[in-house]
Amino acid sequence: MIICSVYYIILQLFKNKQERTGHLRINNRVISYLACKKAINNNKRMKVGLFIPCYINQLYPQVGIATLELLEKLGVDVYYPKNQTCCGQPLGNSGYEEDSKGACRLFVENFKSYDYIVGPSGSCIYHVKKHFDILEQTQDVINVRNNAYELCEFIVKILGRTDLGASFPHKVGLHKSCHGLRGLKLGSCSEVMGDHYSTEEDLLNNVKGLELMSLNRKDECCGFGGTFSVFEEAISTKMGKDRINDHIDSNVEVITGADHSCLMHLEGLINRNKQPLKVMHIAEILNSQTQV
Amino acid sequence: MNHAKKAEIFNKDEAKVNWHDKALWYVREKRDNSAHKVQGWEYLRELGSAIKANVLSNLDEYLIQFETNAQKNGIKVHWASNAEEHNNIINSILEKHNAKKVVKSKSMLTEECHLNPFLEKKGIEVIDTDLGERIVQLAKEPPSHIVLPAIHKKKEEVDVLFQEHLGTKPSQGNPEYLVSEARKHLRNKFLNADVAITGVNFAPADTGGVVVCTNEGNADMGVHLAKVHIACMGIEKIIPKEKHLGVFLRLLARSATGQPITTYSSHFNKPDEGKEMHIVIVDNGRTEQLGREDFRASLHCIRCGACMNTCPIYRRSGGHSYDYAIPGPIGSILSPGKDLKKHSSLPFASTLCGSCSNVCPVKINIHEQLYKWRQVIVKEQKQPIVKKSVLKIAGVVLSKPKLYGFAGKSARFVLKHAPRFMIYNKLNAWGKARDLPEVKNENFDEWYKKRNKNG
Numbered sequence: 001m002i003i004c005s006v007y008y009i010i011l012q013l014f015k016n017k018q019e020r021t022g023h024l025r026i027n028n029r030v031i032s033y034l035a036c037k038k039a040i041n042n043n044k045r046m047k048v049g050l051f052i053p054c055y056i057n058q059l060y061p062q063v064g065i066a067t068l069e070l071l072e073k074l075g076v077d078v079y080y081p082k083n084q085t086c087c088g089q090p091l092g093n094s095g096y097e098e099d100s101k102g103a104c105r106l107f108v109e110n111f112k113s114y115d116y117i118v119g120p121s122g123s124c125i126y127h128v129k130k131h132f133d134i135l136e137q138t139q140d141v142i143n144v145r146n147n148a149y150e151l152c153e154f155i156v157k158i159l160g161r162t163d164l165g166a167s168f169p170h171k172v173g174l175h176k177s178c179h180g181l182r183g184l185k186l187g188s189c190s191e192v193m194g195d196h197y198s199t200e201e202d203l204l205n206n207v208k209g210l211e212l213m214s215l216n217r218k219d220e221c222c223g224f225g226g227t228f229s230v231f232e233e234a235i236s237t238k239m240g241k242d243r244i245n246d247h248i249d250s251n252v253e254v255i256t257g258a259d260h261s262c263l264m265h266l267e268g269l270i271n272r273n274k275q276p277l278k279v280m281h282i283a284e285i286l287n288s289q290t291q292v
Numbered sequence: 293m294n295h296a297k298k299a300e301i302f303n304k305d306e307a308k309v310n311w312h313d314k315a316l317w318y319v320r321e322k323r324d325n326s327a328h329k330v331q332g333w334e335y336l337r338e339l340g341s342a343i344k345a346n347v348l349s350n351l352d353e354y355l356i357q358f359e360t361n362a363q364k365n366g367i368k369v370h371w372a373s374n375a376e377e378h379n380n381i382i383n384s385i386l387e388k389h390n391a392k393k394v395v396k397s398k399s400m401l402t403e404e405c406h407l408n409p410f411l412e413k414k415g416i417e418v419i420d421t422d423l424g425e426r427i428v429q430l431a432k433e434p435p436s437h438i439v440l441p442a443i444h445k446k447k448e449e450v451d452v453l454f455q456e457h458l459g460t461k462p463s464q465g466n467p468e469y470l471v472s473e474a475r476k477h478l479r480n481k482f483l484n485a486d487v488a489i490t491g492v493n494f495a496p497a498d499t500g501g502v503v504v505c506t507n508e509g510n511a512d513m514g515v516h517l518a519k520v521h522i523a524c525m526g527i528e529k530i531i532p533k534e535k536h537l538g539v540f541l542r543l544l545a546r547s548a549t550g551q552p553i554t555t556y557s558s559h560f561n562k563p564d565e566g567k568e569m570h571i572v573i574v575d576n577g578r579t580e581q582l583g584r585e586d587f588r589a590s591l592h593c594i595r596c597g598a599c600m601n602t603c604p605i606y607r608r609s610g611g612h613s614y615d616y617a618i619p620g621p622i623g624s625i626l627s628p629g630k631d632l633k634k635h636s637s638l639p640f641a642s643t644l645c646g647s648c649s650n651v652c653p654v655k656i657n658i659h660e661q662l663y664k665w666r667q668v669i670v671k672e673q674k675q676p677i678v679k680k681s682v683l684k685i686a687g688v689v690l691s692k693p694k695l696y697g698f699a700g701k702s703a704r705f706v707l708k709h710a711p712r713f714m715i716y717n718k719l720n721a722w723g724k725a726r727d728l729p730e731v732k733n734e735n736f737d738e739w740y741k742k743r744n745k746n747g
Binding site: 052054056057058059060061062064065068080082083084085086088090091092093094095096097098099100101102103105106131178179182183189190191192193194217220221223224225226227228229230231232233234235236237238239240242264265267268269271272 | 295296299300303306309313317324327328330333334602604605608609640641642643644645646647649650651663666667669670671679683684686687688689690691692693696700703704721722724725726727728729731732734735736737738739740
């Protein structure tokens, strides 16, 4: 307690100095102060490492931004480790698991010191949890695999929140990505007998003004499948077209989901065919403050 | 020709693809509805899987027990280590009885062993008596589905086929008319058959008999009329006890077609008086598969076809695109074990969506095995040079953050500034039917750095 207080005072001075010079940086010391304060309040300290998958980093920065802002809004101490590349999934799914070990090791190195690793992509998180078995199972690897969470799951299961105060007055269709659904079990699958549940629906149903549309085929694959989208181009695009038509037939305005790779594939088709649909990652909707 | 090329050809007729997809999705929905009516469906799957795992771990003992009991009942048991031996054993039985006419009910094993062409070469008439199988036999095609062999054919196509081969009148694909004509045609074949061949769905070790499930009663009709019955089974068809049928018969029909039970579940436990019954037990690569730890569970399969009906790729590429006796997801994990080179494109004919594993009544981890076969294939088979180079280089780049940063920047630069013809061309399969994402001015890394500076 005393140590924390001293630390707080030092940091406060440091912060003031920075503010005076107009160059405040959210550096590690400030963040650890916040974590320290939280530890005093909650008796525990939660450090979350933000994992931004490679294709989101390069092509969809707005999804990464929405994820970070959303987590911060929810009061989480988020750190973004530098030197992130990729979870290795494109290689593993193509049969080049051996060649992905470097990327996997780097991932563990980047995220080993966090309590939770949170990323806006079900399939990448699934890859970390499921396929990092190719690495030697050191305590670091085991921790990283256990503590990796897809964004929605983290919000609902770990933070215990479903109403995030967002509003988004549109007709929305939810694309339940296979790796999130059947891999991470973010929701019940249409093939499996049991009670219905859905992590993403829990969150979307609490968004003000949002109307979640019911689809004909609730959880059919969109046909992205990583390199499948290129090497089985004909089937991949046919599957995507069929998914999009299901959303259009259900009067959807915006397709969303917890995996932007599927959405990238669907968006590619929608844009090419000039269809009246928008594609947004679920983080963007949950972070949305559109007035109803 | 690999799966992707065959699938591309199948997709030239989009209306037919839509029809094929809907027909199979309908069966998948029937399966869902019927499984929903069973309390403890998931538990039943657990049981089915566990019993099969027990069978595979004790196969040697169960097979001997099965043989002993079968022989006690007066059944002649034969062992075949491969397709050739299987075919020769059947031929020798036919020769012994001077048999020239054979009726055969559905058996994927005889498809796998290419029995029909083998016997036909020897001047023997083999008639497939399952209606769907008879249709594809007349069309000189292999079945495209293990439960619905002619699912790729529309009724209008069957009409034309029957006109040509059975002399029927044009009926614009009237199903009642076509079925009644097929029945007349097959009845004649049943009455004159010397030998009836059947497949086997389950072989309880404690009875030494075999159980054959059909909807048309064609197995019974064949066996009851012919003097000799030959039942062909893979070694994995064994179940420990007859009472376990209570698990498997409930799982099989619901998974296959959504029926609570097949119309006929026929128990053949011993030959009729004055008749002969043979069982041919076939390995044909199964023990090898049993020895592959990652893939042995593929031998749980009870051939319900549910993984085909649910597979979004199968539904849109058709069974023939797999070019193997057993198509679809299960065929894609069985076939590489038989001929890795020939079938090396099949484990890649999947998005790894996992729906197959979810519907499988004996809980085969199909999509996980597909992933594992991919690793084996890349190691053991020569890979296309472009694909290999790209992925190998990617492996290096993704392990080095600076290199990755540079590569990401360059790629975004090219995507943003290169003229359209340079990006959208034959080399870019993605861009054939899809636009590439619009490139933003900065990536997340750059945004984050900036934010921290300004924050």
